[in-house]
Amino acid sequence: MRGLKQLALITFKLYLREPVAAFFTLAFPTMLVLLFGSIYGNEPAAIFGGRGSMDVSLPAYSGLIVGTIGLMSVPITTAGYREQGILRRFRVTPLKPWTYILADQCTNLLMTLMGMALVSGVAWLLYHVQFEGQIWAVLLAVVLGTLAMSALGYIIASVAKGARMAQVVSMVIFYPMLFLSGAGMPIEILPDSIRRVSDFLPLTYVVRLMRGLWFGDAFSAHWIEVGILAGITVAGGLLAARLFRWE
Amino acid sequence: MTAIVRVEDLKKKYGELEAVKGLSFEVEQGEIFGMVGPNGAGKTTTIECLEGLRSPDSGQLSVFGLDPWRDRSRFVEKIGVQLQESTLPPRLRVSEALSLFAALYPDPAPGEELLERMGLSEKRNVAIAKLSGGQRQRLHIALALINRPELVFLDELTTGLDPQARRSMWDLVREIRQDGCTVFLTTHFMEEAERLCDRVAILDEGQLIALDSPQAMIRSLERKKCVVFELLNGNAKQQLAAIPEVTGVEINGERVSVEGFGERFISSVVASLENGGAEFRDLRTEQPSLEDVFLQLTGRKMRE
Numbered sequence: 001m002r003g004l005k006q007l008a009l010i011t012f013k014l015y016l017r018e019p020v021a022a023f024f025t026l027a028f029p030t031m032l033v034l035l036f037g038s039i040y041g042n043e044p045a046a047i048f049g050g051r052g053s054m055d056v057s058l059p060a061y062s063g064l065i066v067g068t069i070g071l072m073s074v075p076i077t078t079a080g081y082r083e084q085g086i087l088r089r090f091r092v093t094p095l096k097p098w099t100y101i102l103a104d105q106c107t108n109l110l111m112t113l114m115g116m117a118l119v120s121g122v123a124w125l126l127y128h129v130q131f132e133g134q135i136w137a138v139l140l141a142v143v144l145g146t147l148a149m150s151a152l153g154y155i156i157a158s159v160a161k162g163a164r165m166a167q168v169v170s171m172v173i174f175y176p177m178l179f180l181s182g183a184g185m186p187i188e189i190l191p192d193s194i195r196r197v198s199d200f201l202p203l204t205y206v207v208r209l210m211r212g213l214w215f216g217d218a219f220s221a222h223w224i225e226v227g228i229l230a231g232i233t234v235a236g237g238l239l240a241a242r243l244f245r246w247e
Numbered sequence: 248m249t250a251i252v253r254v255e256d257l258k259k260k261y262g263e264l265e266a267v268k269g270l271s272f273e274v275e276q277g278e279i280f281g282m283v284g285p286n287g288a289g290k291t292t293t294i295e296c297l298e299g300l301r302s303p304d305s306g307q308l309s310v311f312g313l314d315p316w317r318d319r320s321r322f323v324e325k326i327g328v329q330l331q332e333s334t335l336p337p338r339l340r341v342s343e344a345l346s347l348f349a350a351l352y353p354d355p356a357p358g359e360e361l362l363e364r365m366g367l368s369e370k371r372n373v374a375i376a377k378l379s380g381g382q383r384q385r386l387h388i389a390l391a392l393i394n395r396p397e398l399v400f401l402d403e404l405t406t407g408l409d410p411q412a413r414r415s416m417w418d419l420v421r422e423i424r425q426d427g428c429t430v431f432l433t434t435h436f437m438e439e440a441e442r443l444c445d446r447v448a449i450l451d452e453g454q455l456i457a458l459d460s461p462q463a464m465i466r467s468l469e470r471k472k473c474v475v476f477e478l479l480n481g482n483a484k485q486q487l488a489a490i491p492e493v494t495g496v497e498i499n500g501e502r503v504s505v506e507g508f509g510e511r512f513i514s515s516v517v518a519s520l521e522n523g524g525a526e527f528r529d530l531r532t533e534q535p536s537l538e539d540v541f542l543q544l545t546g547r548k549m550r551e
Binding site: 002005017084086088091092 | 298323324326328334335338339343346349350351352353
C-alpha cells in the first residue's frame with residue numbers, strides 16, 4: 001500500500017496534463033450533449049416514454065465516459081508505460097502491481113466522475129434534464145461500471161503486443177460498442193436486430209444500469225446488469241492481475 | 248573486504264542465443280565495479296539478473312545474501328537502479344518524480360538535498376521531456392539514491408552524453424562511492440572503465456575474459472611505452488639511445504618518438520633532454536589503455 005496516495009495523485013495530475021485523454025473524457029461527451037441537444041432538443045416524446053431525447057441520452061453518456069476511460073485510456077496508457085520502460089523502473093522499487101492498479105483505478109474513477117459532472121452540469125443548464133433517481137445509487141453504478149470496463153482494459157493492455165497494438169485493439173473493441181450499446185445514441189432508435197447484438201456487449205450493461213437508476217429504479221430491478229458487471233469486475237480483475245506484466 | 252555481490256556460474260539463454268555462458272565473480276563492498284565489453288557481450292543481461300529483473304537459467308546469485316529474484320521485496324529496498332532502457336512519464340515534473348519515488352520507501356533521503364547534489368534544483372518544476380540527456384541521467388541517479396541504497400546499479404549511464412556531461416557524471420559516481428555506497432556499472436567505453444572503476448570485468452560473447460584493476464591489466468600487457476615530442480634544437484638521438492630503458496629512437500624532422508619500458512622510462516627521457524640543454528615542446532606519452540588489453544585478449548578492437 002506504500003506509495004498509493006502519492007502515485008494516485010501523480011497519475012491523476014498526469015491524466016489532466018494529457019490533452020488527448022482529457023479531451024475524450026471531458027470535452028468530447030460535452031460536445032455530444034451540445035450537438036445532439038441542438039439537433040433534437042429535449043421535448044417530451046412518446047418513443048422515450050414521455051421524456052426528452054436529452055433526458056434519456058444523458059445517463060447513457062456515462063457509458064461513453066466509462067468506456068473511454070476503461071476501454072481506451074487504460075489499455076493505451078498501460079501498454080505505453082510498459083513499452084517505454086516506465087513500468088520496468090517501478091519493478092525495481094517496492095511498488096506492488098496491485099498498488100499500481102489501485103492508484104490507476106482511483107484516477108479512472110475520478111476522471112469518470114469529473115466527466116459525468118461536466119456533461120450533467122451542461123445538460124442541466126441548457127436543457128433542464130430531469131434526474132429522478134438517487135445520487136448514491138448512480139455513483140455506485142459509475143464505480144461498478146468503471147471497475148468492470150477498466151478490468152477489461154488492463155487485460156487488453158497485457159494481451160496486446162506494444163502500445164500501437166493496444167490502441168488498435170481498443171478502438172476495434174470500443175467504437176462498435178459505443179454505438180451498439182446505446183452509449184452514443186439512444187438504443188430506442190436502433191433496429192431490433194442490432195439491439196440483440198447489444199446484449200453481448202459489456203458496455204450495454206453499464207448503459208442499462210445507469211439509465212435505470214437515473215430514472216429512479218431500485219438496484220434490485222437491475223440484478224442482471226449488476227451481476228454481469230460485478231462478474232466482469234471480479235473475473236476480469238483476477239485475470240488482469242494474473243496477466244499483468246511490468247515489461 | 249566483504250563481498251556483497253556473489254555470482255557463480257551464471258547462465259542465461261534467449262532462445263538459441265546464449266547471452267551469458269557461465270559467469271563467476273564477486274563485488275566487494277565500497278568499490279566501483281565496472282563491467283565492460285562490446286554490445287551483445289552480456290553486460291545488460293548480467294546486470295538485469297542482479298537487479299532481479301530477469302531470472303537466470305542456472306547459477307547462483309546472491310546480493311547481500313539475498314536472491315534478487317526470490318527475495319525481491321527485501322532486496323529492492325536495499326538497491327538503487329538506473330536502467331538502460333527506461334523512461335518516466337514525459338509530463339512528470341522533476342520534483343514529482345522524486346516525491347513519488349520517495350513515497351515508495353520506508354526511510355527516503357531528502358529529495359531537495361538530492362536535487363541540489365545533482366545540480367537539478369532549478370529544474371524542480373520542469374517536465375522530464377524538457378530535460379537534456381545529462382539532466383535526465385542525473386535525475387535517474389537521484390531516484391536511484393532516494394532510498395539510501397547500499398548498492399547502486401548503473402547500466403550504460405553515460406551512453407549518448409557529450410564528453411563534458413560524461414565527465415561530470417564520473418564525478419557524481421565517485422561521490423556516491425565516497426558516501427559509502429558500492430557501485431556496479433556497465434559501460435562500453437573503455438576509457439570510462441579505466442578512469443572510474445576500481446576493478447573491471449571484461450566480457451566478451453557472454454564470458455568473463457579478464458577481471459582486475461585497470462592499472463594491473465594495463466601493466467600486465469608489458470607493452471612498450473612511447474614518448475613523443477618536438478625537438479627544437481640539436482640532435483639528441485645518441486644521448487637518448489644511451490638511456491638503459493630506451494629501446495628505440497625515431498626522428499622525423501622535428502618530431503621525435505622514443506620507445507622504451509620500465510617505471511622510470513619517462514622521467515629518464517625528460518631528465519636526459521634537460522641535462523643536454525635540449526629545447527622541446529608538446530611532449531606527450533602514449534600509454535597502452537584498456538582498449539589494448541581488449542585487443543590483446545580477443546584479437547579484435549572494441550567498437551564504440
